[in-house]
Amino acid sequence: MNAAPRYWLMKNEPDEYGIDQALAAPDATIAWDGVRNYQARNFMRDGMQVGDGVLYWHSSCAEPGIYGIARVAGNLRPDASQFDAQSKYFDPKSKREAPRWLMLDVQALRKIEPISVAALRQYPELQDMRVLQKGNRLSITPVDAVHWDFIIGLIEAQR
DNA sequence: GCCAACGTTGGC
DNA sequence: GCCAACGTTGGC
Incomplete structure (x- = not known):
């Protein structure tokens, strides 16, 4: 097993x-x-560890991009919404004795001056970022340390 | 609201 | 287990 990534990008709708x-x-x-x-789900289950850095992404909005910094707070457990028939995340095929979907806690650390997709794309240093690849739809992706460091640098420069 | 990309489903 | 049809995501 190689070392788990320490940084992640997580998409959520604002x-x-x-x-x-x-x-x-x-x-x-x-x-x-x-x-x-x-x-x-497997990233949450197998990769994410308490304290990992998280880029907090907003999607399906006027300016998709990074809106905050967070950390993985752990507490991996079955996602309750899969059993809730009223929830839009209800999964009739998931059984309580064998939950299909998991959730964990994420602690927001700070809001930042949003960095839009377009802004991110202008940096050659970030061209390999998974979230910037065409067709990428994954709501959770690992972030390389070099990309994380570069983005943190951008955020620091905001102040 | 369009549509490319990609995941899932289900008939065979 | 193949693969066409269908559904979903999400930037544009």
Whole structure:
């Protein structure tokens, strides 16, 4: 087993759990539920560790991009919404004795001056970022340390 | 609201 | 287990 990545990018819709809502939650911590993709689930299950850095992405909005910084807070557990028939994330095929979907806690650390997709694309240093690749739809992707460092540098330069 | 990309489903 | 049809994501 190679070392787990230490940085991640997690997409959320601003009207669902935007960075503002996350920061307003108790301990600024929210349960990251609704993941219904096996690859993304496996990142949560097998890769993410408490303390890992998270780029907080807003998608399906006017300016998709990075809106905040967060950290993985752990507490991996079955995603309750898969059993809730009223939830849009309800999965009738998932059984309680063998939950298909997982969620974990994410703690928002700070909001940043948004860095849009277009802004990110202008840096050759970031051209390999997974989220910038054509056709990428994964809601959770690993972030290379060099990309993380570069983006943190951009954020520091904002102040 | 379009549509490319990609994941999932289900008939065979 | 192949693969066509269908559904979803998400930037544009």
